[in-house]
Amino acid sequence: MSGAKRGTASSRELANLAxxxxxxxxxxxxxxxRLRADYSVSARAAWRLARGWSQKEAAESWNERWPDNPKTAKNISYWELxxxxxxxxxxxxxxxxxxTLYxxxxxxxxxxxxDQGPESLPAELAHRTGVESELAYRATSGSGDWFTESFRALLRHDLDTPEVISERTIVSQCDGLSAIDTFVSAPRHPEDTTPDHQLNLDLLFGGELVRIEQPSESLFHYAVNLAEPLxxxxRHTVVLRTQVPDGQEMASHLVQIPLGRTDRCYLRVRFARASFPERVWLLNGVAPSALYDPEPTVDYITVDRFGEVSVEFSSLRLGWVYGIRWK
Incomplete structure (x- = not known):
């Protein structure tokens, strides 16, 4: 059975359970x-099974979507293993x-x-960083050339157009570091029906924003040139303002999911006093599924009378979710 670590259920049994x-x-x-927790199925196999596909069906769906880059069930199996x-x-x-498929x-x-460290990640993520702070912003956090010593973000949810001001202090792990190459992600809100999904980035301090690319709908790749090599x-600090365009909904969380070393993280959200959220959940090193479960089994946190909530984390574990989710 591809994707299972202990072999406690057959592929058919897992498909039937799903x-x-x-x-x-x-x-x-x-x-x-559930599949991951009870049967130690890999995350990639678990999401395929959750979609209701065999490996062959997943490959067929891939080939329908990207016929110029065909894959087989064996490709799916290798990625799951x-x-x-x-x-x-x-x-x-x-x-x-x-x-996209799943x-x-x-x-x-x-x-x-x-928990297996950056060396286990895809090369592009391990060396350019992984997914981090989400507007629900995820930005990347650390690379082979630098790591994030501290990351601070303030989400102004009380504005007509929500914005995040983030401050990141990085530490160079090599001589001659001249640019920071990273990502930020803005997942589409479930009720967002706008045809285009965009994100506005503005570097306020710490260098020159020289490139913005969009390799997928929710992922934005950018680079910051530094004034002098490190x-x-x-240490070096950059301050970035990130906004969703007018009329575009944002996902209901501000989180960090580090795939590179991140020592400290501070997140704060200010809600409009007229529209406090019904609930606010603390996500302190939980699985990514907690971002989408209707009622995640995590602690609640209280919004103060001014509409503010803040959280702080240290020594973040790779690949786990840290931050705030609201409803």
Missing amino acids: ASLRGQGASPSQIAE WPSSTGYRPSIDVLNNLA GCQISDLLSDIG ALGD
Whole structure:
């Protein structure tokens, strides 16, 4: 059985369980999390099963969507077996495509390898960083050339157009570091029906914003050129303003999912006094499925009388979710 670590159930048994859970009204994220927790199925296999596909059907769906880049059931199997010695590491493009097919985020497909260190991640993520702070912003956090010593973000949810002001202090791990190459993600809100999904980035301090690309609908890649190269051990701070365009809904969470070293993280949200959220959940090192479960089994936190809530984390574990979700 591809994707299982202990071999406690056959592929057919897992498919039947997933079908039964769907029949009971479980969401794809709930199904995937159940399969992972009870049977140690890899995250990539769990999301495929949650979708109701065999490996062959997943490959067929891939080929219908991207006929110029055909795959087989064996490709799907290799990606699901990774990071074991019998599997193959998927690239960031492969993960983007799988996330599109399965209706999830890239981080969901990597949640089973979060504790194994950056060397287990796809090369593009391990060296350019992974997914981090989400507007629900995820930005990348650390790379082979630098790591994040501290990350602070303030979400102004009380504005007509929500914006995040983030301050990141990085530490160079090499001599001659001249640019910070990273990502930020703005997942589409379930009720957002706008044809285009965009994000506005403005560097307020710490260098020159030189490139913005959009490799997938919710993922934005940017680079910051530094005024002077950094030496090994040097610190540098950049401040970024991120906004969703007018009329575009934002997902209801501000989180960090580090796939590179992140020592400290501080997140704060200010809600409009006229529209306090019904509930606010604390996400302190939980699986990515907690972002989508209707009622995640995590602690609640209280919004103060001014509409503010803040959280602080240290020594974040790779691949796990830290932050705030509201409803």
